[in-house]
Amino acid sequence: MKGFALGQYYPADSVIHRLDPRMKVIAAILYIVASFLCKNFFAFVLLVVSALFLTLVSKIPLKILLRSIRALIFIMIFTAVINIFWFTEPDAEPLLAWKFIKIYRGGLFNALFILVRILAMVIGTSIFLTYTTSPIALTDAIEHLLRPLAKIKVPVHEFAMMMTIALRFIPTIVEETDKIMSAQKARGADFTTGSLMSRAKALIPVIIPLFASAFRRAGELATAMECRCYHGGEGRTKLRILRYHVRDFVALFVIFLFVGGIIAINIFGAKYGWVYTM
Amino acid sequence: MSKKKKLMAETELASAEIIHPAEDPKLRLLNVSYIYSKGTPFEMKALDSVSLDIHRGKLTGIIGHTGSGKSTMVQLFNGLTTPTSGKVLLDGEDIWAKPKEIGKIRFRVGLVMQYPEYQLFEETVSADIAFGPKNMGLSGEEIIERVNEAASFVGLPQNLMDQSPFDLSGGQKRRVAIAGIMAMRPEVLVLDEPAAGLDPQGRRAIFSGIKRYNRETGCTVIIVSHSMEDMAEFCDDVVVMAHSKVLMAGSRDEIFSHAEKLEEVGLDIPQITRLALMLEKEGITFPESLYTVGYATEAFAALFDLGEGGGV
Numbered sequence: 001m002k003g004f005a006l007g008q009y010y011p012a013d014s015v016i017h018r019l020d021p022r023m024k025v026i027a028a029i030l031y032i033v034a035s036f037l038c039k040n041f042f043a044f045v046l047l048v049v050s051a052l053f054l055t056l057v058s059k060i061p062l063k064i065l066l067r068s069i070r071a072l073i074f075i076m077i078f079t080a081v082i083n084i085f086w087f088t089e090p091d092a093e094p095l096l097a098w099k100f101i102k103i104y105r106g107g108l109f110n111a112l113f114i115l116v117r118i119l120a121m122v123i124g125t126s127i128f129l130t131y132t133t134s135p136i137a138l139t140d141a142i143e144h145l146l147r148p149l150a151k152i153k154v155p156v157h158e159f160a161m162m163m164t165i166a167l168r169f170i171p172t173i174v175e176e177t178d179k180i181m182s183a184q185k186a187r188g189a190d191f192t193t194g195s196l197m198s199r200a201k202a203l204i205p206v207i208i209p210l211f212a213s214a215f216r217r218a219g220e221l222a223t224a225m226e227c228r229c230y231h232g233g234e235g236r237t238k239l240r241i242l243r244y245h246v247r248d249f250v251a252l253f254v255i256f257l258f259v260g261g262i263i264a265i266n267i268f269g270a271k272y273g274w275v276y277t278m
Numbered sequence: 279m280s281k282k283k284k285l286m287a288e289t290e291l292a293s294a295e296i297i298h299p300a301e302d303p304k305l306r307l308l309n310v311s312y313i314y315s316k317g318t319p320f321e322m323k324a325l326d327s328v329s330l331d332i333h334r335g336k337l338t339g340i341i342g343h344t345g346s347g348k349s350t351m352v353q354l355f356n357g358l359t360t361p362t363s364g365k366v367l368l369d370g371e372d373i374w375a376k377p378k379e380i381g382k383i384r385f386r387v388g389l390v391m392q393y394p395e396y397q398l399f400e401e402t403v404s405a406d407i408a409f410g411p412k413n414m415g416l417s418g419e420e421i422i423e424r425v426n427e428a429a430s431f432v433g434l435p436q437n438l439m440d441q442s443p444f445d446l447s448g449g450q451k452r453r454v455a456i457a458g459i460m461a462m463r464p465e466v467l468v469l470d471e472p473a474a475g476l477d478p479q480g481r482r483a484i485f486s487g488i489k490r491y492n493r494e495t496g497c498t499v500i501i502v503s504h505s506m507e508d509m510a511e512f513c514d515d516v517v518v519m520a521h522s523k524v525l526m527a528g529s530r531d532e533i534f535s536h537a538e539k540l541e542e543v544g545l546d547i548p549q550i551t552r553l554a555l556m557l558e559k560e561g562i563t564f565p566e567s568l569y570t571v572g573y574a575t576e577a578f579a580a581l582f583d584l585g586e587g588g589g590v
Contacts, residue, residue: 011319075340177394182358183397186389187458188381206408208399212444 010131014059014106017132021141027255028128034259034268036064043262044116068126074087080111083178123254135167157233179208285360296329298527302354303331304498310364312350326522337499339509342519348502352468356387394455398443403454408442410462423447428457432487449480468500481497485512510548510569534569550574
């Protein structure tokens with residue numbers, strides 16, 4: 001369980017760390033949109049450059065970043081390989097033809113593009129959201145951004161509170177799992193050998209105490225919140241009030257410039273008929 | 279590891295100065311260090327080249343503040359964690375000599391972790407205690423015998439054995455968990471804060487059960503605690519941890535005769551010892567260091583007898 005990388009905040013002092021979390025949520029969405037807009041080779045070059053730029057600016061070590069990529073490597077390769085075989089160009093000569101399998105030059109490019117797109121998306125979102133924004137700041141931001149929905153009776157505050165609590169308890173439960181596994185290992189439980197069935201059975205001594213303690217914790221937390229007169233979001237004030245700074249608008253401007261750049265490259269590409277478009 | 283490096287490591291191990299050395303130690307730590315989250319910004323040294331002997335058959339207490347490395351140390355004893363460097367020797371053999379057989383070591387060194395009542399999962403108390411022995415592959419009769427023996431050591435009444443462990447009180451759950459380890463009949467029983475969060479009666483019951491286990495089976499027992507009073511009352515040997523190192527280790531008399539040193543590092547000394555120190559400052563001396571109320575009563579009685587004999 002060590003090195004559990006979901007939503008792992010990496011403390012560092014960088015411009016991106018200091019950005020307003022709301023701006024980072026917007027930036028992450030725009031970044032995903034931009035990666036889907038890319039239509040030709042040069043647009044993808046710009047996407048790669050921007051991912052490298054983000055990595056440098058955020059001061060997240062490459063090693064840490066690679067960890068979040070490693071989790072998705074299978075999906076990335078799988079999608080890329082499927083794309084190689086799926087691609088057909090009616091009026092082009094295939095690079096390789098064997099029975100029903102035909103591989104075109106365009107298919108190779110297509111696979112490469114998909115790979116780059118997923119990679120950029122993972123890097124972009126994990127830099128904007130998970131690595132530079134603490135989970136609490138993130139839920140705060142989401143609550144703010146979704147606030148207009150409260151007008152149509154969506155319980156935004158309650159959702160945000162649930163998310164905060166869930167995020168807050170992920171590390172606790174991981175730690176608890178570790179502890180219980182250690183305790184059962186000390187009693188001779190074996191989680192690593194045997195058939196799939198016996199390994200699944202070996203988890204029972206972990207899952208039962210884990211659930212028991214999760215329910216106990218939930219009850220205790222509810223009581224504690226009740227004791228402190230929690231009554232939902234109405235009239236509740238914030239400890240940390242979010243404020244936009246100049247740097248947030250600069251960042252937004254840079255992102256818009258980047259999205260604009262990609263659109264411009266797409267238009268040029270279409271006009272001059274650049275090859276290897278998608 | 280290259281040959282040269284290995285040789286260097288071995289000479290380093292040989293030169294380690296062992297604290298509280300024994301002729302034939304049950305457990306020996308040789309230059310053991312442990313670093314958490316090595317290579318990340320959260321890196322933390324929990325143990326700093328510790329060399330220590332745990333004497334065979336004794337009841338050893340390990341005391342120290344939170345974060346002094348106690349709990350890290352006990353998890354090294356049964357191979358739940360691997361030392362970052364250094365060796366853990368059980369009966370003179372490196373427990374990590376055959377990493378695949380570390381499971382056998384865990385049956386020989388039984389570890390009761392902190393708040394062990396949260397690991398219970400079976401339908402009945404007796405089934406839960408039997409989990410360890412069952413994993414050892416013992417026969418049904420042998421398991422039943424061991425379960426009953428362990429239950430009697432921790433003082434679990436027979437009528438609780440068929441109840442669900444989730445219906446018991448906190449103190450009873452704790453006893454079930456301790457019995458679950460005792461039932462494996464480990465050569466070394468390690469308990470991490472076995473009495474944490476219990477009332478004074480519960481504490482005494484658990485400690486005296488553990489002491490009885492130690493005396494009757496002759497097994498080596500290690501207790502981690504930060505309560506000096508308990509340690510002073512029940513342990514033969516005491517190890518004092520501070521700042522990821524062993525500050526002092528020795529027999530109970532040796533350690534408590536340095537009560538001032540314990541106070542210096544901010545550890546609580548037993549109240550009765552503090553009283554004795556204060557009296558000594560006033561010129562009243564005792565023949566030996568006082569650390570339990572029992573001893574103190576005798577010492578005071580002797581003092582007053584003397585006074586009466588002197589015809590005050």
